[in-house]
Amino acid sequence: MAAALPLPVEQPVEIREAAFVATDAPRPPEGGWQPQALPDNWRRSRPGQSGYGWYRVRLHAQEPPAHSLALMISMVGTTYAVYVNGVDVGDGGGMAGEIRRNGGVPQLLVLPPQAFVAGENLLDVRLRVAPNLRGGITPLLLGPREAVAAAFDSLYFWRVTLSRSANVALVVAGLLAGLLWLRRPQQRIHGLFAALAVLWSLRNFHYTYTGEGIPSRLWEAFVLGSLGVVLMLLWLFVLRLTGRRLPRAEPLVTWSCLAVPLVFFALGEQAMSGLRLAWYGVCVALGVAAIVALALHLRDAQARRPGLWAILGAMLVTLAFGLHDYAVSASLLPWGGAAWMAFGAPLVLAALVFTLAGDYFGAIEAVGRLNETLEQRIGERTRELAASYERMAQLERAAAVAQERERLMRDIHDGVGSQLITAMSGIEKGGLSQGDAAALIGECIADLRLVIDSLDPEQRHVGDALAMLRWRIQPKLAEAGIESVWEIAETPLAMPPGALLDLVRIVQEALTNVLKHAQARTVRVAFEVLPGGGWRLRVCDDGRGFAPGAPARGRGLGNMRRRAQRLGANLHFGPGPDGQGSCIAVG
Amino acid sequence: MPDTVLEVLLVEDDPAHLQRYRDNLAQDAALRVVGAYEGGRPALAACADLLPHVALVDLDLPDIDGFELIRGLRSQCPETDVLVVSVFGSEYHLLTAIEAGATGYLLKDWGATDFNAAIHAVHAGESPISPALARHLLRRCIGMAPSNPAPAPQDAGLLSQRETRILECIARGDTVSEIGRRLFISAHTVKTHVKNIYRKLETHSRHEAVRVARQRGLIHP
Numbered sequence: 001m002a003a004a005l006p007l008p009v010e011q012p013v014e015i016r017e018a019a020f021v022a023t024d025a026p027r028p029p030e031g032g033w034q035p036q037a038l039p040d041n042w043r044r045s046r047p048g049q050s051g052y053g054w055y056r057v058r059l060h061a062q063e064p065p066a067h068s069l070a071l072m073i074s075m076v077g078t079t080y081a082v083y084v085n086g087v088d089v090g091d092g093g094g095m096a097g098e099i100r101r102n103g104g105v106p107q108l109l110v111l112p113p114q115a116f117v118a119g120e121n122l123l124d125v126r127l128r129v130a131p132n133l134r135g136g137i138t139p140l141l142l143g144p145r146e147a148v149a150a151a152f153d154s155l156y157f158w159r160v161t162l163s164r165s166a167n168v169a170l171v172v173a174g175l176l177a178g179l180l181w182l183r184r185p186q187q188r189i190h191g192l193f194a195a196l197a198v199l200w201s202l203r204n205f206h207y208t209y210t211g212e213g214i215p216s217r218l219w220e221a222f223v224l225g226s227l228g229v230v231l232m233l234l235w236l237f238v239l240r241l242t243g244r245r246l247p248r249a250e251p252l253v254t255w256s257c258l259a260v261p262l263v264f265f266a267l268g269e270q271a272m273s274g275l276r277l278a279w280y281g282v283c284v285a286l287g288v289a290a291i292v293a294l295a296l297h298l299r300d301a302q303a304r305r306p307g308l309w310a311i312l313g314a315m316l317v318t319l320a321f322g323l324h325d326y327a328v329s330a331s332l333l334p335w336g337g338a339a340w341m342a343f344g345a346p347l348v349l350a351a352l353v354f355t356l357a358g359d360y361f362g363a364i365e366a367v368g369r370l371n372e373t374l375e376q377r378i379g380e381r382t383r384e385l386a387a388s389y390e391r392m393a394q395l396e397r398a399a400a401v402a403q404e405r406e407r408l409m410r411d412i413h414d415g416v417g418s419q420l421i422t423a424m425s426g427i428e429k430g431g432l433s434q435g436d437a438a439a440l441i442g443e444c445i446a447d448l449r450l451v452i453d454s455l456d457p458e459q460r461h462v463g464d465a466l467a468m469l470r471w472r473i474q475p476k477l478a479e480a481g482i483e484s485v486w487e488i489a490e491t492p493l494a495m496p497p498g499a500l501l502d503l504v505r506i507v508q509e510a511l512t513n514v515l516k517h518a519q520a521r522t523v524r525v526a527f528e529v530l531p532g533g534g535w536r537l538r539v540c541d542d543g544r545g546f547a548p549g550a551p552a553r554g555r556g557l558g559n560m561r562r563r564a565q566r567l568g569a570n571l572h573f574g575p576g577p578d579g580q581g582s583c584i585a586v587g
Numbered sequence: 588m589p590d591t592v593l594e595v596l597l598v599e600d601d602p603a604h605l606q607r608y609r610d611n612l613a614q615d616a617a618l619r620v621v622g623a624y625e626g627g628r629p630a631l632a633a634c635a636d637l638l639p640h641v642a643l644v645d646l647d648l649p650d651i652d653g654f655e656l657i658r659g660l661r662s663q664c665p666e667t668d669v670l671v672v673s674v675f676g677s678e679y680h681l682l683t684a685i686e687a688g689a690t691g692y693l694l695k696d697w698g699a700t701d702f703n704a705a706i707h708a709v710h711a712g713e714s715p716i717s718p719a720l721a722r723h724l725l726r727r728c729i730g731m732a733p734s735n736p737a738p739a740p741q742d743a744g745l746l747s748q749r750e751t752r753i754l755e756c757i758a759r760g761d762t763v764s765e766i767g768r769r770l771f772i773s774a775h776t777v778k779t780h781v782k783n784i785y786r787k788l789e790t791h792s793r794h795e796a797v798r799v800a801r802q803r804g805l806i807h808p
Binding site: 442448452453458464466468470474475 | 675676677696701717718719722723726758759760762
């Protein structure tokens, strides 16, 4: 038996030596005590044993303590009770009935000064260990209440509060992700993330869960089986993230992992306890598979995705944590600290969020760039189109100008050009009198005027053109004593400039003939628009008529016919309506 | 109207054409050439002294823009009727000439009869106007010619309704007497209306020039 320790009233003392006896007796026995070092892991020190056991520490005090002391047990897996000098000073509940798991939660007991006496004091801790649960106790911290309480608060914060807070945060994150997924179910990866986050975080509560109420068998099946489901989800997530699909392996793994909790439940606590390490081995393998899938992708992939490296790192760290916990569970490592894998979840989930966010924002950016590119292209295209239209417009303008030139040339060729040549040869040969030459050249000037009139862009309708002709020629007719009657339809009829000039020329030619040859008193010019869309022009005089084939008129008539043809009309030359005079009808 | 001899000022730089005008005018005893100039500036200088009844102006002068000459003549000798001597009678030049203050025009190749008659007519208050010119004026002042609708007129409200009506008839090709018959006014009244239209254009154009110059700060009120 170890020597008595002095009662630590000044500073807290960590007690690492005690005496132990395994007995179901409700009171500590007298004999049978064996020295026991703390921490004590029953799986190592007495494998397969369960039931009750006592730990005893001898404490020697000069005098009873002035103030309260406190005892902190860093970790005790199961139900416990603490006695000072035989008096029950507190327990974790569960000495009878359902076992109480104390999980990883540190325990604090205040020991009133009255519990102690001067001289030897006995501090006993009774444990109740279930067959399927780990039994054991970590070193005890005994000392003044404030100091121990401070140590307790600190340990509690780091091991329990932080862990639980992180878990709550992760559950919330998972639920949010779930909401996101509901918004867009096709993004399965969000659904996976949500399930992973929620399940893993819920599972993590088991490290610090102390509540009763859940049947042990159900609880164990959940704790064990859910690890497989979590890792299965993680594996699927990695596959989706890296864009891979394993159509045969996936359903196999998925359904197996989902079945495991049910199988465990069916097998019962004993079997679960026995299969525990083997199962953890399978889980590690699954975790490694996910890591390998990710690593392979990173090796092969071209695109930069820093998030994936973060995930890989977090997963490796978690794997290391998991292996640590596995080793502790397998009693390869000393027991007593927190389960490290609890801290893996926040790392991994944070890395996943980072990646998903990166993908999401990357998508937004890509859309933005796409929009920019699109706008640029549209801008370019619009400019191209504008340039194209401009070119087309230029071509049209050029074509119009070319057409105008051709029209002018034709008219000048037919009219003024030919007349001037006639005048020239007449004057050269001397066969043309001065008066006639002047008249001929005067006609040329008059012709040119009509051409200039036809260049007026405002002259678009037959009425406009004939009005100008009338204005120019009526005085000449009046001078020759010929009364002219003009019946021009007021309905506007537009024609291209070339056609208008042809029409005006026909009338001009006809009137010139009347002036020169017809010896008429009245000439009537009528232009009507026909209901069917056609038109009819008539120039009729009451002169002496004509003899068909008279050479003086031949050429002029030929010109008129040609012009009428260009207008798409027929020219008819014949006597007037009452048989007198002559009429030219075009239409 | 008493039979005064009209004093005519000639501004023409082509000697052959100038001779032609002289020959034409010589055939009418009621017309007398009081000055003949080859450049616009000397004509402007002399105008105030000579105070002719009528000035015949060629637009293509070497020393001055034809329209500027017309404006100058109108300001120096407001009582003088300015006639443009034109080869084709194309309405582009005529419209600007009218805005500058011309009240009529002659065609260069006209024989003496037409030539001299036109001078007398202008002095008597008539101003010739071609259908094309009428169309242009309509377009500018009311926004549409009978056969050719157009958007917002440039000088809306410049012409009275009667004046517009007369222009429409002219644009259709009606003679002055036909218009008179149609509107129940005399032919002379029609011609007077045309002359008034010309004057309005001249005034409007002068006011516009002043307004624009003020806007641009070229002159100060």
